[in-house]
Amino acid sequence: MRAERPPVPERLPAPAIDSHTHLDACGAATAADVTAILDRAESAGIARVVTVADDLAAARWAAQASTWDDRVYAAVAIHPTRTKEFGDAERSEVERLVTGERVVAVGETGLDYYWDYSPPEAQQEAFRWHIDLAKRAGLPLMIHDREAHEDVLRVLDEEGPPETVVFHCFSGDAEMARRCVAAGYVLSFAGTVTFRNARALHEAARLVPAEQFLVETDAPFLTPHPYRGRPNEPYCAAYTVRGLADLREERIEDVADAVRRNAERVFRLPSVTSG
Template sequence: MSRKRDRDAPPPVPERLPSPVVDAHTHLDACGDGTPEAVAGLLDRAGRAGVERVVTVADDLAAARWAADAATWDERVFAAVAIHPTRTADFGDVERAEIERLVAGDRVVAVGETGLDYYWDYSPPDAQQEAFRWHIDLAKRIGKPLMIHDREAHEDILRILDEEGAPDTVVFHCFSGDGDMARRCVEAGYVLSFAGTVTFRNAKGLHEAAKLVPAEQYLVETDAPFLTPHPYRGHPNEPYCAAYTLHGLAELRGESVDVVADAVRSNAERVFGLPSSRRVTSA
């Protein structure tokens, strides 16, 4: 079998975690064909690994509508809606009105993902910052967590949160900072969500961040279909792979998988206002 075909193969579904957890950030619409049947299959596989609930996240208006709908198909799915910073060059009244409508849904548990992305040049920084400020205000008005995308924009993200006044709950999706950035976020009361990148061997800054964040201020996510954790980096990602990241996080923190799984579940329930349950099954 060629190396390319090896890379095309999904990782095996790992052994079930000792306690059910939540994938705090995934893109179910990009992991399959977007049908209810495909979503159920993704969640069935995730459930076999102990990942029993997910938050599926939007990056544009079509994805936001899809996420809000998908969260009504299966009780294991919740949604977050916003316009991704790379899509904000034409962020106008139509987008604002639709996101406001969608975010009011009972199954929509966060405003996200929003923030700043200075790696890509699809949207000017000024447009990104204006949209970010609007999403911050929306999260405060609606009383739901703000889910942040931060790529090469740490200082501006922190500055704008300070200038606008952060919502009660702020989640840094796929946290990408080092130990110093983590300390600043922790002191501000923000939640750090770790993706498969925290398991990468060359991610020394992330390793430091993972070790110092308090037990009540971290989540685990996949950002599927992207960022598959070690040792399957480059392979297709799905919500069940959150279990691999959780094992890696436990090893970095020097804690048992049981302890980390319990923290991930309880933190996700608190942050997103999910029902408190140790067992969730499909509808």
């Protein structure tokens, strides 16, 4: 039996944005499903979301779903764990999808050395191609980096990063955060930043400048404390906003406002100033 979703928290005092979620993996298939998820999110103060693809089917769906509800935008790419076979057909399709009116990022792409699904060489080749695509399309690059910090930074340096780089579900320590901040990259914090044993991540979250962080759910994964292990959904980003505010010893409304303003700048979204 599937675990029950966490309760919808009290509405944030200022609207925020979930910068990385997977609405299809949350169970959404239709426009009505998407609207229901976004209604729950909005009731918690999460005004908009970016739904992210990990394979071609998900990319097609994300681009389409972003047209069903004005609160939804999309990012498309091929996940590094799915790059074992990444040929001309896949590249052509991704290039077509990034031209969608509501596609706001190339992602998620990068390197994943935790899972043994795609050889590192294939991942790096695909990563380099996605970096080039982001530059050609004039879109931010949304990076998946799991146990591959040094190679991710090296490849970015070798290829030359696009104007905007987002480290989705940032998982590095304070030193990694300092290097990313110095390079001008944006760090996106998921529910992991609220985990009590994530001390290195806590330290990283405290030092990131206000203009260089985002909040995400990566739903249905990485549900914030105290509901770790339950199914995640975009409304749970409100728990992470509160957890991040506590870590940084800042007002909840200030963190929520920074998250919103940064997401609007990074993804070039129209401004929302009220919940």
